Amino acid sequence: MRIAVVGGTGKEGHGLALGWARAGQEVVIGSRAPERAVRAAETINAAVGHAAAVGMVNREAAMAGEIVVLTVPYDAHEETLRDIRDSVRGKILVDVTVPVDLEKSRRLRVLPGGSATEEAQALLGSETRVVAAFQNISHTHLAREGGVDCDVLVCGDDVEARQEVIRLAGLLGFRGVDAGPARNARVVEGFTILLLGINRRYKSKGAGVRITGIEGPSDD
Amino acid sequence: MRIAVVGGTGKEGHGLALGWARAGQEVVIGSRAPERAVRAAETINAAVGHAAAVGMVNREAAMAGEIVVLTVPYDAHEETLRDIRDSVRGKILVDVTVPVDLEKSRRLRVLPGGSATEEAQALLGSETRVVAAFQNISHTHLAREGGVDCDVLVCGDDVEARQEVIRLAGLLGFRGVDAGPARNARVVEGFTILLLGINRRYKSKGAGVRITGIEGPSDD
Numbered sequence: 001m002r003i004a005v006v007g008g009t010g011k012e013g014h015g016l017a018l019g020w021a022r023a024g025q026e027v028v029i030g031s032r033a034p035e036r037a038v039r040a041a042e043t044i045n046a047a048v049g050h051a052a053a054v055g056m057v058n059r060e061a062a063m064a065g066e067i068v069v070l071t072v073p074y075d076a077h078e079e080t081l082r083d084i085r086d087s088v089r090g091k092i093l094v095d096v097t098v099p100v101d102l103e104k105s106r107r108l109r110v111l112p113g114g115s116a117t118e119e120a121q122a123l124l125g126s127e128t129r130v131v132a133a134f135q136n137i138s139h140t141h142l143a144r145e146g147g148v149d150c151d152v153l154v155c156g157d158d159v160e161a162r163q164e165v166i167r168l169a170g171l172l173g174f175r176g177v178d179a180g181p182a183r184n185a186r187v188v189e190g191f192t193i194l195l196l197g198i199n200r201r202y203k204s205k206g207a208g209v210r211i212t213g214i215e216g217p218s219d220d
Numbered sequence: 221m222r223i224a225v226v227g228g229t230g231k232e233g234h235g236l237a238l239g240w241a242r243a244g245q246e247v248v249i250g251s252r253a254p255e256r257a258v259r260a261a262e263t264i265n266a267a268v269g270h271a272a273a274v275g276m277v278n279r280e281a282a283m284a285g286e287i288v289v290l291t292v293p294y295d296a297h298e299e300t301l302r303d304i305r306d307s308v309r310g311k312i313l314v315d316v317t318v319p320v321d322l323e324k325s326r327r328l329r330v331l332p333g334g335s336a337t338e339e340a341q342a343l344l345g346s347e348t349r350v351v352a353a354f355q356n357i358s359h360t361h362l363a364r365e366g367g368v369d370c371d372v373l374v375c376g377d378d379v380e381a382r383q384e385v386i387r388l389a390g391l392l393g394f395r396g397v398d399a400g401p402a403r404n405a406r407v408v409e410g411f412t413i414l415l416l417g418i419n420r421r422y423k424s425k426g427a428g429v430r431i432t433g434i435e436g437p438s439d440d
Contacts, residue, residue, distance in 0.1 A: 187410035
């Protein structure tokens with residue numbers, strides 16, 4: 001699988017890309033600045049010991065990927081989506097965006113579109129299947145090899161796309177949990193703010209979330 | 221401690237009241253119909269084998285309790301709060317309400333006040349400290365004796381009141397986690413809808429949530 005990580009030079013994007021490269025996937029790093037994307041890809045290749053990653057400008061990266069993962073700050077969300085819209089048509093877009101309030105970073109921002117994920121789906125249209133995932137996974141977890149004690153909550157309006165992203169999470173050593181329609185991303189995105197506060201209050205660097213009381217695959 | 225459970229004849233209220241009675245607390249069951257409250261208290265007393273509970277009409281129950289727990293459907297939320305407002309002044313009100321969409325019960329309702337908890341705090345005023353808790357705990361968990369594999373996320377604008385409710389959760393065998401200000405109740409209330417969907421998809425009766433990566437008490 002060739003996975004594009006748009007905004008892949010940030011901590012979260014780097015962690016995801018490195019994890020998939022380690023799991024034997026081809027990775028395409030996207031950045032607004034192509035030279036930064038190339039450098040980020042070289043770092044990944046050095047870490048995994050083979051040529052797993054290449055770097056390109058965001059739009060080309062999105063074009064090259066079979067599945068496209070978006071890891072940009074919320075402020076760049078709409079602009080980046082407009083930039084890559086044609087490149088992701090017919091694909092799955094995995095949205096990792098958390099709409100943090102810029103003024104008060106511990107607060108969840110109230111979005112006109114409900115959640116970053118719903119806004120992305122509205123902007124890209126029905127030909128692209130948007131799935132929210134990985135927002136609650138600290139980049140400190142991604143940097144760690146081996147099993148990690150947290151789940152990836154996966155939301156989106158297309159059941160098959162959710163299952164595909166649950167497999168992508170599995171490649172990184174996480175259990176993906178089918179958390180329902182795109183509308184539920186309001187809760188999952190907000191949960192990140194809650195975890196950031198818990199990190200602060202409990203002096204933790206990587207509070208996470210586990211769903212208990214379920215076994216086996218989902219019924220969908 | 222004398223704990224009033226307003227709306228204590230429902231499944232969730234009954235489970236909470238029974239748990240606290242088992243833990244040696246005095247319990248006051250409130251209901252709109254006093255005879256139903258009395259019957260519910262008798263059921264609890266029979267279960268624990270001593271006179272732990274009494275039943276009263278909601279307003280009197282709220283007056284009798286040192287701490288007041290509200291477990292009513294969202295549709296009765298505002299009316300019940302107006303009814304007990306004077307009775308809870310100066311106390312902690314623990315709000316267990318989840319604003320489920322009546323038309324589409326799997327959907328989170330968008331509230332003008334942000335969350336049931338914030339609406340309760342606005343209605344009761346600053347003399348009453350509102351704390352959100354227990355919304356994610358299935359009544360099937362409450363019915364079980366002994367340790368349960370899920371946490372109670374505790375939100376509210378008063379730090380000491382949150383700590384008090386964390387202790388109340390501990391009496392029921394749950395770890396309470398300090399989840400920050402009342403605003404975060406938007407996420408915690410919404411998480412219940414997410415868990416209901418997960419129950420359905422994974423054929424579970426009691427999906428729950430655990431916060432991972434934290435140890436010890438909070439720093440507040």
